[in-house]
Amino acid sequence: MAMSAPHGGATRPEDRPWSLSRQFALSGGLVMVLAAALAGFITSGIVTRATVENTATSTALFMDSFLSPHLQELATSDILSPEASGALDRLLDSDAFEGRFPHLEIWKPGGLVAYSRTKELIGKKFPPPEGLLEALGGKVASRYADLDAEEHTIRHFNKAYLEIYVPVREYLSGRIVAVAEIHEHPGAIERRLFHVRLQTWLVTAALTLLLMASLVSIVYRGSRTIATQQEKLRDNIRAVQQISEQNRVFKERAQRASSRLAELNARYLRNVGAELHDGPAQLVGLAALKVEHIRRARTTAKREENLASMETALSEAIREIRTISKGLMLPExxxxxxxxVVDLAVSAHKKHTGTKAAVDCDLPEKAFPHAVKICVYRFIQEGLNNAFKHAGGRGQTVSCKIKNRVLTLSVEDEGGEREGWQSAREAGLGLAGMRDRVESLGGTVTISSKSNGGTRVEMKLDVAEAEKNA
Known part of the structure; x- marks a missing residue:
């Protein structure tokens, strides 16, 4: 839901809520960075241990082939003989070994040093290192040198060599008779471990970025879809509100029109009653008086005179009643x-006034509600009567068309020297009744002046809406 800006102003970018994709990118990014870091540390540790173990195993296999022949006598002795010790010294003094393996100790079980490149250690006993204990169990062990170990402090070690413990077995029995502790320079393996760790972190980061990008892409598309649907929903709500407001206005207009129409009908009926009272009723009353005169007439001539007068009054009353009735009734x-219906209304106007009106009617052959036909007839009747009254019937034109179920009917004239009928639009019952009749069916009426001084009155009526209101 959007946040409104303060004081009714436009929403600032920093005040807008973050989209789902941005929220996911932030929260998910933090979670995935932490997960990637944890995975990187765990994977890097596993790969580091595997690399060190592989290096130790390779070194053990490599050195065992050189050392084992000179160490077989340890199966029966605790200290190497001078001949075997000299052979090892010559082997380890070669350039191929000295640069890579600067130190070598041969341990007997219990921590006794049977041979060492450092001669003062030979024959001494030290606490067995953990690697020695593992090697005595038949495993190749590897770890970085503990600089605090007693055998290292004597020699003042300041570099953590990679210590590789290799079990030495007797050829015939296969039992472990000693353990060779090989000190390897850490430079080469450190470089290898650096590249391994770098590759591990790069792969972890690449996979994390790929996974994050794919998830963000999915959430982004979903967020866009939700945002689009929310915008459409807001548009639909606004449209519904507008339609509801229009319906309310139309309903109020129709109610007012119906109320005014009922009032106009009542006034019209009062006018009809007044016409009947002032015209035919008076004449009929006069004829009723003549009846008494006829009874009292003493001569035939006087009776005939009163009968003729009564007949004249009754004939005039009948004529006026017919005239009033014509205005109340519509043709079938x-x-x-x-x-x-349009042609019939124009023909009736021509018959009554002797003026012509051009007709342009382009309507499909379809059924229209009876209320619409009555409305059209009365609209044309009132429009042409006003055109005749105020413009002398000059340039009378009736046009009737329908488009998208909206019926458009107009009556025009070219004006004249008489007072324009627009100036009297509030005065008579005709225009008000015409407007209320149309609005009661959901339509509208507009009156406008033409450039040549004439007047155009037009009604628009939605036929579907008229069917509901009829």
């Missing part, structure tokens, strides 16, 4: 196509 239009 329910079964007619809408274009014929």
């Amino acid at each position: 239009i329910e079964d007619l196509p809408l274009c014929e």
